[in-house]
Amino acid sequence: MIQVSGLTKDYGARRALNSISFHANQGEIVGFLGPNGAGKTTTMRILTGYMPPTEGTVTVAGYDVVEESLEVRRRVGYMPETVPLYEDMTALEYLKFMADLRHIPDSAERAYETLESVNLQERSNSYIGTFSKGMRQRVGLAQALIHRPEVLILDEPTIGLDPTQVVEIREVIREIGKDRTVLFSTHILSEAQQICDRVLIINKGSIVAEDTPENLQSRLVGSQRVVLRVRGESDDLPAKIKKIKGVRDVEAKSDGSVEFEFSAGQDVRPQVAKTVIQGGYDLLEMKSVGMSLEEIFLELTRDNGSGKKSS
Amino acid sequence: MRNIWTIAKREYNQYFISPIAYVVAVALLTLVGGYFAILLLAANQQAASGFGFVPGINEVNNLFAFLLLIASPALTMRLLADETRTGTIELLLTAPVRDFELVFGKWLGSFLFVLSLIAVTFIYPVILNNLVSPGIDQKALISSYLGLILLSASFLAIAWDYLLSSAIKSLLLYPRWQSLSPYGGSLEFPPACYLWEGNSSVTW
Numbered sequence: 001m002i003q004v005s006g007l008t009k010d011y012g013a014r015r016a017l018n019s020i021s022f023h024a025n026q027g028e029i030v031g032f033l034g035p036n037g038a039g040k041t042t043t044m045r046i047l048t049g050y051m052p053p054t055e056g057t058v059t060v061a062g063y064d065v066v067e068e069s070l071e072v073r074r075r076v077g078y079m080p081e082t083v084p085l086y087e088d089m090t091a092l093e094y095l096k097f098m099a100d101l102r103h104i105p106d107s108a109e110r111a112y113e114t115l116e117s118v119n120l121q122e123r124s125n126s127y128i129g130t131f132s133k134g135m136r137q138r139v140g141l142a143q144a145l146i147h148r149p150e151v152l153i154l155d156e157p158t159i160g161l162d163p164t165q166v167v168e169i170r171e172v173i174r175e176i177g178k179d180r181t182v183l184f185s186t187h188i189l190s191e192a193q194q195i196c197d198r199v200l201i202i203n204k205g206s207i208v209a210e211d212t213p214e215n216l217q218s219r220l221v222g223s224q225r226v227v228l229r230v231r232g233e234s235d236d237l238p239a240k241i242k243k244i245k246g247v248r249d250v251e252a253k254s255d256g257s258v259e260f261e262f263s264a265g266q267d268v269r270p271q272v273a274k275t276v277i278q279g280g281y282d283l284l285e286m287k288s289v290g291m292s293l294e295e296i297f298l299e300l301t302r303d304n305g306s307g308k309k310s311s
Numbered sequence: 312m313r314n315i316w317t318i319a320k321r322e323y324n325q326y327f328i329s330p331i332a333y334v335v336a337v338a339l340l341t342l343v344g345g346y347f348a349i350l351l352l353a354a355n356q357q358a359a360s361g362f363g364f365v366p367g368i369n370e371v372n373n374l375f376a377f378l379l380l381i382a383s384p385a386l387t388m389r390l391l392a393d394e395t396r397t398g399t400i401e402l403l404l405t406a407p408v409r410d411f412e413l414v415f416g417k418w419l420g421s422f423l424f425v426l427s428l429i430a431v432t433f434i435y436p437v438i439l440n441n442l443v444s445p446g447i448d449q450k451a452l453i454s455s456y457l458g459l460i461l462l463s464a465s466f467l468a469i470a471w472d473y474l475l476s477s478a479i480k481s482l483l484l485y486p487r488w489q490s491l492s493p494y495g496g497s498l499e500f501p502p503a504c505y506l507w508e509g510n511s512s513v514t515w
């Protein structure tokens with residue numbers, strides 16, 4: 001659905017995108033991760049036909065974004081980072097306007113349906129200027145969904161939302177992603193992990209990694225670290241855990257918890273749990289201390305060689 | 312064509328919630344109305360002294376046309392400024408709308424607003440027609456209004472064009488315009504550049 005090859009974009013003397021290539025298939029949710037200024041928004045703006053690329057070809061749904069810009073724009077739903085809203089229109093008027101621009105028959109009806117799908121039907125006749133950040137975000141999403149696009153491009157859709165709304169929006173994205181292509185950018189790795197089929201990490205205008213979230217994390221981390229919290233009498237647990245094959249670097253913390261590492265792809269957690277129970281301890285908590293996005297970035301930008309290899 | 316109408320309709324409605332449009336409308340209609348009243352009073356007095364003149368609608372429309380020259384930039388200013396300020400231009404330029412439809416639709420919206428103002432002034436010829444006998448010259452009236460309407464259309468087009476081209480010029484003069492933008496490095500006028508360079512040849 002989306003095919004990007006050799007995409008380069010210069011802003012004057014500054015190169016924002018340096019020959020990036022990627023693709024996204026139908027029914028695939030692709031997450032776009034990267035620090036500020038990495039080129040996420042620039043890429044999305046080129047994909048939606050807002051800006052022309054300096055070099056390279058981009059096709060969306062089989063149409064070239066430069067040559068057949070209108071065809072692309074008909075098939076893409078786009079929600080920019082700063083949600084573009086007319087504050088002095090009501091939510092319904094705004095969506096009706098967008099539906100009219102896209103030549104949707106019965107635009108008022110469709111506008112209302114779409115508002116319902118983002119749970120804003122009670123505020124359909126309120127002015128957008130009075131809306132909270134989360135509600136604006138949802139109006140923006142409704143605007144991107146109104147023509148039921150084949151390709152949905154969302155620039156940081158969950159920013160500024162409260163936790164319930166974040167879950168709702170993710171649910172919406174996952175629902176759409178079942179049969180359509182979704183490309184969305186985010187800062188939050190756990191978010192990408194939850195909903196993406198594939199993650200692209202972009203840094204300084206280049207794609208530094210591309211993989212499924214699980215692979216990416218395990219490859220980058222190499223090993224997984226787990227914190228174990230138990231309640232029990234004796235203190236021979238660290239020694240017992242150390243004996244399990246695959247466990248490394250066991251560390252007894254002063255607060256009674258135990259930390260250990262194991263190699264990715266060789267999950268020792270079931271054995272560890274068994275050992276704990278058989279040793280007469282109560283298992284209170286076992287959680288993995290995953291690498292945060294920040295750490296992954298540091299990893300990727302510190303060692304550019306391995307980063308390039310992986311993409 | 313449908314897009315032009317959709318955009319024009321929104322722009323037109325937008326004028327009725329914008330303070331600038333009300334300021335322009337009040338100023339314009341007060342001045343023209345006042346001038347018409349003075350004209351009638353003067354004609355009345357002169358008639359009493361025996362050297363009467365017949366006030367024509369042309370004098371009123373001349374003033375109106377002159378005032379429109381000043382009002383046009385004020386009316387077209389918000390067509391682009393608001394969209395770039397709130398980022399909604401990104402919405403319009405990524406919607407399946409041709410650049411030509413966007414530019415023409417916005418102009419049409421402002422033109423329709425001025426047409427509404429002109430329609431209000433149409434009470435003056437009606438009043439005048441009742442006051443003078445045997446009524447005013449219909450052909451002169453029609454041509455006077457036709458002239459006013461066409462003139463307002465071109466004033467608005469010039470003001471709107473000037474706005475667009477100055478946006479482009481600021482791009483051409485300052486290649487690193489992002490750093491000059493008051494919005495902290497955001498893209499201030501990419502639409503205008505795209506409008507002309509990017510896909511105009513493709514979509515027109």
